[in-house]
Amino acid sequence: MMIDARDISWRRESKEVLSHVTWQVRKGEQWSLVGLNGSGKTTLLKMINGYIWPTSGTLSVLGHPFGQIDLRRLRRRIGWVSSALASRLRPQEHPENIVLSGKFASIGLYDEPAEGDRSRAKEILERLDCSSFSNRPFGTLSEGEKQRVLIGRAWMASPELLILDEPCNGLDIFAREQLLSIIRQMASSPGAPTMIFVTHHVDEILPCFNHTLLLKAGAIYQSGLTRKIMTPENMTAFYGGSVIVEQHGERLSMAIRS
Structure with missing residues (x-):
């Protein structure tokens, strides 16, 4: 079990941000996590990464119950790509060093890379089509280029669990599809x-x-197979407004029903 959350809640002062969430993710499964702003997505991700602990309930990540493992070591086995991370990186840092830092789960490269690490970082940058800007400062890159570098950073550690937190946010349609x-x-x-x-x-x-978790107002609205969840009726009830969900090739599209 990669994630085993059982009846977890998280409160900040008097507000319950997450409420009685039970969610299991098995090895090899690929999940989408969908929710509007304020639904609790970021709180749930922070908890999975060990930055905050459940106020109540139990949480196990990568087979390790919280309280029985050094969370710093656990984070080295989890790749997390988010815009919040991009804002913490030094604008003058070069992509190769950013990718290398992923091995140590650090913001900045402070450890001496082992033999072969730089070769692996270059291979990852090439695989992600980043070679043409690998020597440019991170702060000069486009949003799409930055996201590819962040994915490379996460990939460097050969993560068992990879979390892509709204990676297409702010990208134009061409950068998004790439x-x-x-x-x-x-x-x-x-x-x-x-x-x-x-x-x-x-x-x-x-x-x-092919699995989807719908999160609404800090609680699980529904989880299961994407094809069973992404229906017009279900998504209309989820969003609270009438929507159309259609299949276009391999992808879905959704629009507000006029």
Whole structure:
């Protein structure tokens, strides 16, 4: 079991941000996590990464119950790609060093890379089509280029669990499709990690993400197979407004019903 959350809640002062969440993710499964702003997605991700603890309930990640493992070591086995991370990186840092830092789960490269690490970082940058800007400062890159570097950083540690937190946010349609193509290739590669893809947009959910968790107001609205969850009736009830969900090729699209 990669994630085993049982009746977990998290309170901040008098407000319950997460309420009685029970969710299991098994090795090799690929999940999308969908919810509006304020639904509790970020809180749930922080908890999985060990930055906050459940106020109540039990949580086990990668087979280790919280309280029985050094969470710093656990984080080295989890890749987390988020815009919050990008804002913490030094603008003058080069992509190769950022990718290398993923091995140590650090913000910045402070440890001496082992022999072969730099070669692996270059291979990852090449695989993610980053070679053309690998010597440019991170702060000069486009949003799409930054996201590819962050995915490379997460990939450097050979994570068992990879969390992509709204990776397409702020990208134009061409950069988005390029990034989704890379994610599709990663998901289908041998030894691919269990992946969680967080999004607001149904049309970003690739076919490989065949499980979906809907989170609403801090509680699980529904979880299960994507094809059973992404119906017009269910998503209309989830969003509280009438929507159309249609299949276009391998992807879904959603629009407000006029």
